[in-house]
Amino acid sequence: MGSSSSPSCLLVGVFLFLAVVVSAFPSVVQAGITRHYQFDVEMANVTRLCSTKSIVTVNGQFPGPRIVAREGDRVAVRVINHVPYNVTIHWHGVRQLRSGWADGPAYVTQCPIPTGRSYVYNFTIVGQRGTLFWHAHISWLRATLYGPIIILPQLGVPYPFTKPYREVPVIFGEWWKADTEAIIHQALQTGGGPNVSDAYTINGLPGPLYNCSAKDTFKLKVKPGKTYLLRLINAALNDELFFSIANHTVTVVDVDGVYVKPFDAETLLITPGQTTNVLLHAKPYYPNAMFFMTARPYATGSGTFDNSTVAAVLEYQNPSRSSPAVFAKNLPLHKPTLPAFNDTSFAANFTGRLRSLATARFPANVPQTVDRRFLFTVGLGTSPCPKNQTCQGPNGTKFSATVNNISFASPTTALLQAHFFGQSRNVYSPDFPVVPLMPFNYTGTPPNNTLVSNGTKLVVLPFNTSVELVMQDTSILGTESHPLHLHGYNFFVVGQGFGNYDPAKDPAKFNLVDPAERNTVGVPAGGWVAIRFSADNPGVWFMHCHFDAHMSWGLKMAWLVLDGELPNQKLPPPPGLSVGSPRRSVAPRRPRRSPLPWRSARGGLPPRTDTSTRPTWRSSSPCPRGGRLAYELYPVPAQQEVPCCGIRRSPMSGYFHPPDNEAFSALAPRRKVLDVTVVLYQIRCASPDVPVMKKSTPRRQSMNLESRARFSC
Numbered sequence: 001m002g003s004s005s006s007p008s009c010l011l012v013g014v015f016l017f018l019a020v021v022v023s024a025f026p027s028v029v030q031a032g033i034t035r036h037y038q039f040d041v042e043m044a045n046v047t048r049l050c051s052t053k054s055i056v057t058v059n060g061q062f063p064g065p066r067i068v069a070r071e072g073d074r075v076a077v078r079v080i081n082h083v084p085y086n087v088t089i090h091w092h093g094v095r096q097l098r099s100g101w102a103d104g105p106a107y108v109t110q111c112p113i114p115t116g117r118s119y120v121y122n123f124t125i126v127g128q129r130g131t132l133f134w135h136a137h138i139s140w141l142r143a144t145l146y147g148p149i150i151i152l153p154q155l156g157v158p159y160p161f162t163k164p165y166r167e168v169p170v171i172f173g174e175w176w177k178a179d180t181e182a183i184i185h186q187a188l189q190t191g192g193g194p195n196v197s198d199a200y201t202i203n204g205l206p207g208p209l210y211n212c213s214a215k216d217t218f219k220l221k222v223k224p225g226k227t228y229l230l231r232l233i234n235a236a237l238n239d240e241l242f243f244s245i246a247n248h249t250v251t252v253v254d255v256d257g258v259y260v261k262p263f264d265a266e267t268l269l270i271t272p273g274q275t276t277n278v279l280l281h282a283k284p285y286y287p288n289a290m291f292f293m294t295a296r297p298y299a300t301g302s303g304t305f306d307n308s309t310v311a312a313v314l315e316y317q318n319p320s321r322s323s324p325a326v327f328a329k330n331l332p333l334h335k336p337t338l339p340a341f342n343d344t345s346f347a348a349n350f351t352g353r354l355r356s357l358a359t360a361r362f363p364a365n366v367p368q369t370v371d372r373r374f375l376f377t378v379g380l381g382t383s384p385c386p387k388n389q390t391c392q393g394p395n396g397t398k399f400s401a402t403v404n405n406i407s408f409a410s411p412t413t414a415l416l417q418a419h420f421f422g423q424s425r426n427v428y429s430p431d432f433p434v435v436p437l438m439p440f441n442y443t444g445t446p447p448n449n450t451l452v453s454n455g456t457k458l459v460v461l462p463f464n465t466s467v468e469l470v471m472q473d474t475s476i477l478g479t480e481s482h483p484l485h486l487h488g489y490n491f492f493v494v495g496q497g498f499g500n501y502d503p504a505k506d507p508a509k510f511n512l513v514d515p516a517e518r519n520t521v522g523v524p525a526g527g528w529v530a531i532r533f534s535a536d537n538p539g540v541w542f543m544h545c546h547f548d549a550h551m552s553w554g555l556k557m558a559w560l561v562l563d564g565e566l567p568n569q570k571l572p573p574p575p576g577l578s579v580g581s582p583r584r585s586v587a588p589r590r591p592r593r594s595p596l597p598w599r600s601a602r603g604g605l606p607p608r609t610d611t612s613t614r615p616t617w618r619s620s621s622p623c624p625r626g627g628r629l630a631y632e633l634y635p636v637p638a639q640q641e642v643p644c645c646g647i648r649r650s651p652m653s654g655y656f657h658p659p660d661n662e663a664f665s666a667l668a669p670r671r672k673v674l675d676v677t678v679v680l681y682q683i684r685c686a687s688p689d690v691p692v693m694k695k696s697t698p699r700r701q702s703m704n705l706e707s708r709a710r711f712s713c
């Protein structure tokens with residue numbers, strides 16, 4: 001485009017100017033405020049494509065309400081479940097530094113919120129600015145349960161690009177006439193591919209290229225000469241999308257909540273789970289025309305896909321008319337040309353252009369050294385058809401999908417709870433393979449045996465481990481691009497290529513200076529991508545394909561990042577169990593009544609009499625390797641009910657926060673455990689599947705401590 005060169009020069013100039021302004025006021029760092037939201041999850045009737053159905057919404061809105069916050073703000077969202085499904089919400093791309101309990105994936109960081117219950121998601125947005133989004137993270141509920149997260153810079157801190165006149169979220173979605181829960185349920189039963197969607201949507205609207213939808217068209221009305229920031233979000237379930245605006249180039253300035261070196265593009269590629277901010281420079285004059293903004297899939301797999309096109313309309317306000325709507329009918333309508341549905345070279349070229357800003361103010365902190373290297377294959381496979389059933393997957397099997405040929409078996413206990421309460425045995429194993437167990441020519445002729453294995457396996461990482469992960473697509477049941485999403489972290493995309501990753505040659509080409517930093521990356525069809533991140537956020541972090549079909553088939557795994565040594569490197573207890581402040585002696589309160597229900601109920605434990613603000617070692621026993629084991633008691637009544645699933649109550653009618661045996665067993669050979677603290681919490685569970693505390697004779701607490709001591713020291 002002829003107009004593309006001068007704006008980009010201008011942009012650089014503006015950017016330099018802004019950089020000077022910003023560095024003149026280096027520490028305008030304000031403490032953020034807390035922004036409270038209430039999400040009532042409720043059913044609503046919505047009509048699209050001539051048919052009405054009841055969908056799951058937040059506050060009756062589709063798409064859902066916006067979360068708006070500034071960098072540094074705390075966000076507290078009370079989610080109240082009024083629908084007949086279990087629900088969780090994930091704040092996609094939010095780093096959740098030491099707030100893993102608020103991350104949201106069901107049975108990973110929390111138990112689902114049952115009907116009639118609520119849960120408060122509480123997190124602070126640190127070091128991110130741009131666009132992210134929230135969506136349900138259980139089954140396929142995110143088909144209709146999603147909305148934007150808009151993160152503005154701190155007050156007084158400008159964007160490192162032209163200040164936009166207006167900002168507009170543009171969310172891509174996918175619409176099924178049928179009930180999506182029934183679709184995925186049926187697909188998992190039969191083993192076949194789930195039915196594809198009937199339409200794509202922009203801001204919930206399919207647009208004029210579908211039947212009955214001319215009225216359901218998103219219109220972006222702009223003024224000549226103005227600059228607009230479009231906050232693009234791909235919330236579709238199963239499709240990467242090309243996007244283009246006829247006769248306009250846009251400037252990409254941010255991906256996944258991280259600024260990038262601005263570049264101009266006529267067409268964008270955005271995978272499910274990715275977000276992109278672009279500047280749309282409206283034409284300087286009234287163009288006497290309208291322009292389609294269209295999106296349609298980039299599809300590489302061998303299965304069927306929804307090959308339709310969603311369109312929105314870009315309209316210019318006519319400066320000489322007071323009512324542009326009357327006038328707009330007979331204007332010429334321009335349509336963009338999008339790449340072919342399988343244009344993989346476009347995909348590679350586009351992603352190859354993304355670069356971190358990598359300035360003093362917005363540095364790219366790429367790990368330059370690596371502590372642990374991983375090679376994960378990602379792709380499809382099959383699992384056997386159960387007896388007495390016919391299956392609709394390949395050759396009468398069931399479709400499956402894997403990382404390193406392991407299809408993730410979803411637990412019924414939340415992994416983070418199991419870890420935190422030291423009850424991970426029989427919930428997960430810490431032995432996720434570092435490399436494929438049976439190497440093959442990943443992108444060559446696929447092996448005859450396509451059967452997968454199943455398991456709930458995690459990789460355990462000590463705090464601050466520097467990780468390099470190569471994700472390799474496989475040709476099993478056809479090569480395919482997979483958008484892999486990592487929770488709890490941004491990663492740097494240091495390299496990508498086609499064919500099999502070559503550890504001898506490929507690392508030399510890695511970009512360790514200004515690679516794109518993001519939370520979701522497309523593993524190229526028939527290729528590989530290398531990412532790096534530093535494991536500085538303790539918790540259990542899901543990583544999965546953001547195609548919901550593949551995720552349902554098991555293309556997911558989790559990382560367990562252990563606490564660091566310092567207090568601010570540890571995961572705090574879950575909400576409702578918060579430790580609170582130990583009582584001070586200056587505030588005597590009704591001393592006759594014990595604040596410890598378990599004490600009177602169980603006896604045998606000394607009440608906490610210490611009044612300092614520091615926890616005391618209530619018990620200390622020497623460990624063979626020189627550490628010591630202790631426990632702390634916190635007389636904190638539960639402040640909030642939390643959903644529980646499968647967590648066993650300890651004999652003390654509370655919960656221990658002991659060391660996680662499974663996790664430590666993985667590290668035992670190379671790590672010495674020193675001081676180990678066992679914290680006793682009290683919890684009040686909201687969900688009905690909690691085992692009722694037995695009234696039988698309690699075991700002595702010392703037995704528990706000893707049994708844990710044996711393992712931990």
Ligand SMILES: [Cu+2]
Binds near residue numbers: 481482547550551
């Ligand atoms: Cu996938």
